[in-house]
Amino acid sequence: MQSQIHKNSKKTWLETWEPKTKTLTAFIWLIGMLFLDNPIIVGIILISLFVICMLSNKNIKQVFNSLKIVLPFVIFSMITLIFSNGLNIREEAVNFAMILGLRVLASAIIILILVSTQSFQTYLNSMNSLNLPPVFMTTLFLTTRYTTFLMNEFKHIKNALKSRLFKAKGNKNTINTYANVCGGMIVKGIDRSEAVYKAMKSRGFCGTMPVDNPKPITKNDLIKLLSSIILIIIIVMIDSNI
Incomplete structure (x- = not known):
């Protein structure tokens, strides 16, 4: 999964950081x-991480697009906790x-910085040097590859439905449309996986991804x-003494 932030010819200190130590x-x-x-x-850490994310060649729109998946769960959890006693x-x-919401958002930005400041292939090469089981590395690579592929496929289908002026409604036609779309994606996925398997087998693939x-x-x-x-030890010590 190629990162989208490698735009500048000059890499930042996060991009030049070796993946294992990072x-x-x-x-x-x-x-x-x-x-x-x-x-x-925790709020100061969150703001600092946000600034670091900006300095790693990632704009504000990209950050919020990455966090919008987490935000609904964070907000729902916070509301549930606040009104836990009615x-x-x-x-x-x-x-x-x-505190819980700030922790989750800060953790999400940490993970975002980790995965967005290097290509997936570079990360895979480094993780492979840890002598992890080949099955694990192969599964990780294929899962990531096909997750990205399915997301792109879903975007194409969504755009196709939108171009045909499709509007989701609570009726039978909407359910039939979604059923046909899901069924088509499953059938295409099975056919594509069989084609990939035959191609890998014909090239002598033995279960270990070449890196x-x-x-x-x-x-x-x-x-x-x-x-x-x-730095994190000092922050924890300061927090425990307040």
């Missing part, structure tokens, strides 16, 4: 977010809902890793 940093930060209880600190709203429930040599870990990558770990 993934480890993201994982540690996600764990560290669980120990933060102060909404002000109309008798408690301050503790509001604070917990706020390039991973990017080596440099001193700058280790400095970024250690600096990020020290």
